[in-house]
Amino acid sequence: MRPGTPRAAPAIGGRERLSDWIDRHSAQVFIWPAVIMILVFSIFPLVASLIMALSRIRFRGGTYNVRFVWFQNFEKQLFGSEQFHFLGTFSGLGLLGWAVGLAVTLLIAWLAISYLRGPVTAVGLVGRLFTWGLSLGLGWLFAATLFSGHSFGTLGTTLFYVFVGCGLQFVIGLALAFLCSLPIRGRTFFRVVFFIPLMITPIGVGYAFRMMADTTKGPFSPVWQWAGLGDFAWAADAWAARFFIVIGDSWQWIPFIFVVMLAALESVPRDYVEAAQVDGATSWEIFKDITWPQVVPVAATVLLIRVIEAFKIVDLPNIMTAGGPGIATESMTLHALFAWRSLDLGQSAAVAYLLLFVTVVTCVSFFNLVVLRRVRA
Amino acid sequence: MNRSAMQWLFEPPSIRDMAPGTKLIVYAILTFWTAFVLFPIYWVLITSFKSAIDVNSGPVYLPFVDFQPSLHAWKELFVFDFWDTLRAYMNSLIIALSATAASVIIGSMASYALARFEYQPRFGVVFMFVLVMIGAFVAVGRYGVDWRLSCAVGVAIFYFLARALGRHFRARLSNGDILFWMISQRILAPIVVVVPIYMMFQQVSLLDTHIAIILTYTVINLPIVIWLMYDFFTSIPIDLEECAQLDGATRFGVFWDIVLPLSRSGLAATTLLVMILSWNEYLLALFLSTSRAQTMPILVAAMNAGERGILWWSMSVVIIVMIIPVVILAVILQRYISKGLLLGAVKG
Numbered sequence: 001m002r003p004g005t006p007r008a009a010p011a012i013g014g015r016e017r018l019s020d021w022i023d024r025h026s027a028q029v030f031i032w033p034a035v036i037m038i039l040v041f042s043i044f045p046l047v048a049s050l051i052m053a054l055s056r057i058r059f060r061g062g063t064y065n066v067r068f069v070w071f072q073n074f075e076k077q078l079f080g081s082e083q084f085h086f087l088g089t090f091s092g093l094g095l096l097g098w099a100v101g102l103a104v105t106l107l108i109a110w111l112a113i114s115y116l117r118g119p120v121t122a123v124g125l126v127g128r129l130f131t132w133g134l135s136l137g138l139g140w141l142f143a144a145t146l147f148s149g150h151s152f153g154t155l156g157t158t159l160f161y162v163f164v165g166c167g168l169q170f171v172i173g174l175a176l177a178f179l180c181s182l183p184i185r186g187r188t189f190f191r192v193v194f195f196i197p198l199m200i201t202p203i204g205v206g207y208a209f210r211m212m213a214d215t216t217k218g219p220f221s222p223v224w225q226w227a228g229l230g231d232f233a234w235a236a237d238a239w240a241a242r243f244f245i246v247i248g249d250s251w252q253w254i255p256f257i258f259v260v261m262l263a264a265l266e267s268v269p270r271d272y273v274e275a276a277q278v279d280g281a282t283s284w285e286i287f288k289d290i291t292w293p294q295v296v297p298v299a300a301t302v303l304l305i306r307v308i309e310a311f312k313i314v315d316l317p318n319i320m321t322a323g324g325p326g327i328a329t330e331s332m333t334l335h336a337l338f339a340w341r342s343l344d345l346g347q348s349a350a351v352a353y354l355l356l357f358v359t360v361v362t363c364v365s366f367f368n369l370v371v372l373r374r375v376r377a
Numbered sequence: 378m379n380r381s382a383m384q385w386l387f388e389p390p391s392i393r394d395m396a397p398g399t400k401l402i403v404y405a406i407l408t409f410w411t412a413f414v415l416f417p418i419y420w421v422l423i424t425s426f427k428s429a430i431d432v433n434s435g436p437v438y439l440p441f442v443d444f445q446p447s448l449h450a451w452k453e454l455f456v457f458d459f460w461d462t463l464r465a466y467m468n469s470l471i472i473a474l475s476a477t478a479a480s481v482i483i484g485s486m487a488s489y490a491l492a493r494f495e496y497q498p499r500f501g502v503v504f505m506f507v508l509v510m511i512g513a514f515v516a517v518g519r520y521g522v523d524w525r526l527s528c529a530v531g532v533a534i535f536y537f538l539a540r541a542l543g544r545h546f547r548a549r550l551s552n553g554d555i556l557f558w559m560i561s562q563r564i565l566a567p568i569v570v571v572v573p574i575y576m577m578f579q580q581v582s583l584l585d586t587h588i589a590i591i592l593t594y595t596v597i598n599l600p601i602v603i604w605l606m607y608d609f610f611t612s613i614p615i616d617l618e619e620c621a622q623l624d625g626a627t628r629f630g631v632f633w634d635i636v637l638p639l640s641r642s643g644l645a646a647t648t649l650l651v652m653i654l655s656w657n658e659y660l661l662a663l664f665l666s667t668s669r670a671q672t673m674p675i676l677v678a679a680m681n682a683g684e685r686g687i688l689w690w691s692m693s694v695v696i697i698v699m700i701i702p703v704v705i706l707a708v709i710l711q712r713y714i715s716k717g718l719l720l721g722a723v724k725g
Contacts, residue, residue, distance in 0.1 A: 019627065026628035027494040034487035034559065034599055041596035042562045045573035047514050052572065055518075066518060176410060179403050182395065190407050193414055199703040200418070201657040203677050204696035208417045211424065211689060219420055219436050251417070259714070305601075312566045315659045319678070333568045333660070345572060352569040363564050 088152035097148035104139025173257025206319030476594035484602025501546025645713035
């Protein structure tokens, strides 16, 4: 409690009333429901799931037996027979692969050296080691798969959805919000219309976009026929299918970024902007030097929320392509879901844990290195 | 084009006005995006009135011109399958509304507490708790101890350890740590926790009930509520609350009568977001409900798993019907939302 906050004195003589007791312990009463719920529903399952990830679970006629196998499940995903599924196929680096890999290594080495020159704290160093390690690993993963002409697995696909999807959504959402913050007629109309996709269930979005993209029965089929692509099936081409899912996801989530950024842009004081206009600044200069610095904190937060949610993507790939062709559009959540369906609980939990690791490192790095350092400093 | 025409097109006549050329470009982009947003919705809407032949024989665009709209899909869902549809719809409504209410109330209480009180849990005690919990888990999973016994013994051991050894730990956590811990729970992908949650509800035989799904949704949305509401609460001047307390209001009275009304724009936006997330949730419902507590997203997915292939027309009906509650809520809350979505920038 802050100093100076009066506390209700315990009743003298006789029993204290319940409401007084609650009031005296309000600091506990307010927070414990949330703490208990999070402990029961997040921390217990998290530990249980870790134990599952470290065991092999076999079902035999109604019962199951659990055998502790340490890291075998993770080994199988990272180095063993499931490697192609999770990481992708490797067979030697191409020229471009080497170039990209070395570029990533140099970039991280440069970041590391410039950090180590400044003041170093133990926590900061450990956190950064995770960030650098993961970025290095992912850099070489893409160097060895995508840039060497091999296909990547569900990890790469998930990262594709997260980075390409969120980047696209952020840029378009911000641009639309900026246009709607201009003094034009019909702003309210556009604002309402642009918000609609957020309200549609993701499963619905999945089916709607499947209809849209159908080259024989969909609304654009005359266009496809005319372009000579009548037999082309989106769902049968890896990259087309991936982009197709990103488009569906963006259609749904651009409104979220749009609404938040519009609120932020409108909260920028008009005086600043008008003063700059009087001084003869161009619109671009006004946006870059006045508006943008004011909305950066909101932008970072909304992007972080979006990235966190994007890592969990499952319904769109499940509905639109069922992970196909092959495993090209399978996200990590879908990978774990399929493993669970085939009753391989250990593998499922291992994939889920790997997803958790990547998500935590990415989001915490983003939060500490971008949101806290650059924005709120 | 000569210079004066360019000037007329792209140079603003006054600082409050835009040049006609710029305006044209802006309107073109906005109109294009309107079409991009509305066309899929339009297509879903007309598909719901199409017969199977109209869908399968290639695209038809305009009702009454290209094809004769029929109500067969609507009839099928609301006359023949009326009870199934109604049940799933009511399930979804009950679950989404209860979960939204619960997580907004519990979440804003917690984030208000973090904004106003100071907590200093000892680091060692937290560490002991985790150790005891892992021990309890190993006892259940490895040695087949009954989970109730294991929980009770674990709680008892933790209580005595904390009483006996708690004083010796110096390092303490702060409010910021608790806040970060709570918010970071959102990072947890549902797939990581869903199987243990499934087993947990199986143990207490609550599988396929409303209460199981409501509890789960409440927890997964708590972090978002805490995150969004924290900044609103810290921005409310503390003097106001102190005045009320001097006048004899209880803490809960202050929270209910002063703090919540002052942060209603934030509450409105948070409520809408949480409602959308729990109304549309798919993965957890897939695990936790089989028939009785089935929600709409599961109904949609199940409808197409049958042998008849994808029933585009029925599904379109469901998609349209599913938008309605969210739209109603959005309309009710709309005048608060634009202010409420500032996400931590309220402090300026």
